[in-house]
Amino acid sequence: MSDTEIIKEFLIESYENLDRLDQELIALEKDAANRETLASVFRTIHTIKGTSGFLAFNQLEAVTHLGENLLARLRDGQLVLTSEITTALLSMVDAVRQILGNIETTGQEGKRNDQELIDTLTRLLQNQVGNISAAAFSETGPPPRGLPKAPTELSNVPFSEDKANADDAAAAIARPNAGEPRRVEGVLVEHGTDSSPEGGATINGPHPPHGQSASESTIRVDVGQLDRLMNGMSELVLLRNQIVQYSNSTDDSELQGTSQRLNLLTTELQEGVMKTRMQPIGNIWSKFPRTVRDVALTCGKQVRIEMEGKETELDKTIIEAIKDPLTHLVRNAVDHGIESPETRRAAGKSPEGLLFLRAFHEGGQVNIEISDDGSGLDFEKIRNKAIQKALVSADQAARMTEREITNLIFLPGFSTAEKVTNVSGRGVGMDVVRTNIEKIGGTVDVQSRPARGSTVRMKIPLTLAIIPALIVHTGGDRYAIPQVSLLELVRLEGEQACNGVELVNGAPVHRLRGKLLPLVYLKRELKTEAANSPVSNQPQLDFSLARDQHRQWVEKIRQVMNGKLTMAAGEAGSHEKCELGKWIHSIGSGQLSKLSDTHLLEDSHRKLHQSILRVLTLKQEGNAAQASQEFAALELHSETITQLLAGVEMHAQDRESVNIVVLRADDRQFGLVVDEINDTEEIVVKPLSKQLKIINTYAGATIMGDGKVALILDVMGLAQRASVISEVRDRALVEKGNDDALGADKLGKHSAVLLFQYGESGRMAVDLALVARLEEFSRADVEFAGHQEVVQYRGQIMPLIRVSELLGGPRINSAQNNHESLQVVVYAQKGRSVGLVVDRILDIVEESLVMQSHTGRKGTLGSAVIQKRVTDILDVPGLIATAEQRQLLEANA
Amino acid sequence: MTDTQQFCTFFLKEQFFGVPVQRVQEVIRYQEMTRVPLVPPEIRGLINLRGQIVMALDLRRRFEMEERPGSQLPMNVVVRTEDGAVSFLVDEIGDVLEAREENFEPPPETLHGKARELVRGVYKLQDRLMLVLDPERAIAGTETGRGEN
Structure with missing residues (x-):
């Protein structure tokens, strides 16, 4: 093994150990008496120190040496673990991490100044236990047991077992209140004999790394190798799919048997390969106790972290993708969610906040929940912040449900942190979290209850490479829809197909359990409607027209029978030339041609025409008796035709059934209408080339x-394309906007109003919810449309209404007006904007408004006391109506 | 001493074209394609090249030539690019030719329209002229998302 290889091995192993160390130190701080953890911490530091001495990394050795000494004293009971010591040890771990980082990138330790850390560690070392409190230890734990054992024994401790032991113990200890007390005992009993502390004499000697003894049960594999394995696996899955499909289309039973085995084996292999890439989520969670401790210390909060389901496994690439979002959410929860100990005490909660992480498998996905028992989201604050940051208009915000408000925090540029701390509040965050999670096909959702805390829920796919998808057909093409976004499938048949789809202002919707589901026609979105699919080429079948024509014919013949009409035999026409015949022929060439009813219909129609011909001939010949006999047969045929028509119509409507795939995008539901819904299948996702990626x-x-x-359809992109998201919102606004009394209704409650001045000293208020924006226009911007003052605003012509004029103030001439700019309150109504020119905008206040009286004054709703002054409340819709009337009068004058 | 370069040649409506041979991954006969709605029309669809998904670009459409007669199935010239392989749909495949650098000339003034944009230059061969296709430019023009509206 070359030097570089040894160093690489050392780095990998040390990083792993360091991650565990953070966790263990935190656990130790909570339960200082736990000898198990202490011994594990000691061993880790000892190993790093030993190897660094062996590899001549002197700085690393110096730092870890002090740390090891400190730990040795702790273990021997000569020192008691204090928060200060923990912090010093954590700093040591950080220093070690930095040095390792330097070694990894440059091969050298790099120039460092760890003197401060060394001083701290040395000072702490000198505080002998006698100086502090010998009693403290006996209070918190058993006295130290035994002397350190020989160094040889250390290397004999099996590495993997060692690790598991430490992990379990740490995990069990880290959550003393999370239940499972049995497990804690179990760990301690099972591994009790392993807990013998080592060290002492070994401290100064170099020591071989542990890694070698781990090779018995585990091996390290390059991730690239696993990626290649996974790629090969994907190809195999595709081939399997092809072979299975082929074998199903043949009668070769041997091939079918073989492909069946191939099928099973591939599935098994796929699971196996995927498992090699699986990592427990605990790998990233293990860093959180440290994160939480650091953030909590900075914010002056007390937070306990509990975890459940840390063994839940996810693909390595996904683990990496969710690491940062999760860390952000954890920091957020501590910084924003959990209150300070004082606030908590005042609210009757335990001063220590709880952060609870939970992971579990459900429906082929992994659910991850991050809950805190903090104050929950402050809906009012979010609402106001969103208005302040102009993310939504006041109008929109006022009408949002709590759920919609919750979703505002995912908008880019949103942060409610009162002040920007180094922890959070920089306005990047939740939107990045959502983007990153959605990038890997996951979803994020926040639920919050005031004073009870909030829960962030994520649904993450197990793996990215092979996903279950629903296969649909539309316009002759096949598309795959990732199952993650799939909610349910709805099929409307027969009469339902016609009535089930309704139009709201031209937009198709379906009533799904009483709620309106916007419909998106995939064919229309993809503009493939004109495709040469057999269905779209069908002429529209008009069954009522067919029935009418048929009835008219039979009526004509009846009149001929009654002598009211004469008709030559030649006029009867052939079944091919008559309208109904042509019509039947048209369906005969189309999709209904395979129906037996269609053939019977054609047959009956031909017989009908033969009867007509015979009736007319007999009539012409004057053979009335035979003619009426023949007419009876004719009527019989007619009846058959009517019945058959009904039958064909039913089938036709069956064909015209509507298949709706209910999908979820950005917390909104929409129905995707497709021609045909097929099966779900495991598909292998392959990226598209750059040219195609631009179409989202x-x-x-x-x-x-x-x-x-x-x-593979991108459900989010499709929803955006079809503007489902904004459309739904607009519709909600339109529906509510119809209620013009809204302005008045709102004013009984606690609401925000905009105060403005009109004339010299007039004071008025307008419900902030009605205000879309506040704008300032230069006088030069004002143009005239007829007599109406207008400005160009966002590509529209916005009429201006001078409030003081309308309220009976003096009519101010443009020339007399020496104001350089106009203060305009923009009021948006049903997509139209109207600008209210006020003299000065005073303030925005939030007060509980009690309408005192209605003075009957034009343009006002009444008066209320705002900021201890009687203030008139502006009736905006009324004012606009007045202005319009006035315009009319002026135009007529 | 003269430099020579090898070209994979093909025809587009009797016009003779060449692509440097080291850029060509393979040449295959007509493959069934899956069309991609909403993209520019020259992107004819996606083909499955032994598990690799390759975009097929119709060079006739790219050069704004008239459509290939329905009875004539195009051939695929699969070209390597930085962004994976792309298949050029052409009328017919010619030989692999060696051309001398000294016979190269930039596009003549008389070359109009799309051809001027997409052709790097012309090799004067003994019996005919060979237009050298610039694969990057041929692909690049399709990125602008003209299919969107």
Whole structure:
């Protein structure tokens, strides 16, 4: 083994140990008497120190040597672990990590100044236990047991077992209140004999790394190697799909048997290969106790972290992708979620906050939850912040549900932190979290209850390479929809197919259990409607027209029978030339041609025409008796035709069934209408070339069982493309916007109002919810449309209404007005903006408004006391109506 | 001493074209394609090249030539690019030719339209002219998302 290889080995192993060390030190701080953990910490540091001396990394050796001495004293009971010592030890771990980093990148330790750390460690070392408190130890734990053992014994401790032991113990200890007390006991009993402390005489001697003894049960494999294995596996899955599909289309029973075995074996192998890439989520969680401790210390909070399901496994690439988002969420929860000990005590909670991490498998996905028992989201604060940052208009914000408000925190540039700390509040964060999670096909969701805390819930796919997907057909093409976004499948048949889809202002919707589900027609979105699919080429079948025509014909013949009409035999026409005949012929060439009813219909129609011909001939010949006999047969045929028509119509409607795939995108649901819904399949995701990626409708492509390529739909992109997300929101606004009394309703409650001045000293308020924006226009921007003052605003022409004029103030001439700019309150109504020109914007206040009286004054809703002054409340819709009337009058004058 | 370069040649409506042979991964007969809605029309679809998904670009459409007659199936010239392989759909495949550097000339003034944009230059061969296709430019023009509206 060359030197570089030894160093590489040393680095990998040390990093692993360091990660564990953080966790163990935190555990130790909580339970200083735990000899198990202490011994493990000691061993880790000892190993690093030993190897660094062996490899001549002197700085590393110096730092770890002091740390080891300190730990030895702790273990021997000569020192008691204090918060200060923990901090010093953690700093030592950080220093070690930095030095290792330097070694990894440059091969050298690098120039460092660890004097301060060394001083601290030395000072702590000198504080003998006698000086502090000998009693403290006996209070918290058993006296030290035995003397250190010989160094040889250390190397005999099996590495893997050693590690498991430390992990389990640390985990069990880290969550003393999380239940499972049995497990703690179990660990201690089972591994009790292993806990013999080592060290003492070995401290100064170089020592071979532990790694060698681990080789018995585990090997290290290069990730690249695993990636190649996974790629090969993906290809194999594709081939399997193709062979299985082929064998199903043949009668070769031997091939079928073989392919069946291949199928099973591939599935097994796939699971196995995927497992090699699986890592327990605990690998990233193990860093969180340290993170939480650091953040909590900085914020002056007390936080306990509990974990459940840390053994839940995820693909390595996914583990890496969720690491940063998770860390962010954990920091966020401590910084924002959990309150300070005082606040908590005041609220009747335990001063120590709880951060709870949970992971579990569900429906082929991994769910990860991060909960805190803090104050929960402050909906009002979020609402106001979003308005302040102009992420939503006041109008929109006022109408949002709590759930919608919760989703605001995922908008870019959003942060409610009062002040920017180094922990959070820099406005990047939740949007990045969501983006990163969605990038790997996951979803994020926040639930919050005031004073009870919040929970962030993530759903993450197990792996990225092979995903379950629903296969659909549309316009003759096949598409795959990742199952992650799939909620349910709805099929509307027969009458439902016609009535189930309704139009809201031109937008198709379906009532799904009483709620409106916006529908997106995949064919329309992909603009493949004109494709040469057999269905779209069908002429529209109009069954009522067919029935009418048929009835008219029979009626005509009846009149001929009654002598009211004469008709030559030649006029009867052939069954091929008559309208109904042509019509039947048209369905005969189409999709309904395979129906037996269609053939019977054609047959009956031909017989009908033969009857007509006979009736007319007999009539012409004057043979009335035979003619009426023949007419009875004709009527019989007619009846058959009517019945058959109904039958064909039913089938036709069956064909016209609507298949809806209910999907979820960005917490909104929409129904994707496709021609045909097929099966779900395991597909291998292949990336698209750059040229195709720019269209965000496709998430990738895959190869299907028949060897052909199918596109994977990007549900988010599709929803954006179809503007499902904004459309739904707009519709909600339109629906609510119809209620013009809204402004008045709101004012009984606690609400935000905008105060402005009109005229010289007039004071008025307008519900902030009605205000879209505040703008300032230069006088030069004002143009005229007829008599109406207007400005160009966001590509629209916005009429301006001078509030003081309308409220009976003096009419100010443009020339007299010496204001350089106009203060305009923009009011948006049903997609139209109106600008209210006020003289000065005073303030935005949040007060509980009690309407005192209605003065009956034009343009006002009444008066209320705001900031201890009687203030009129502006009736915006009323004002606009007044302005419009006035415009009309002026135009007529 | 003269430098020579090898070209994989093909025809597009009687026009003779060449791509440097080291850029060509393989030449295969017509493959069934999966069309990709919403993309520019010259992207004819995706083909499955032994498990590799390759975008097929119709050079006739790219050069704004008239459509290939329906009865004539195009051939695939699969070219390596930085972003994976791309297949050029051409009418017919010619031989692999060796051309001398001294016979190279930049595109003549009379070369109009798309051809001027997509061709690096012309080799004067004994019996005919060979236009050298610039694969990068042929692919690049399709990125602008003209399929979107």
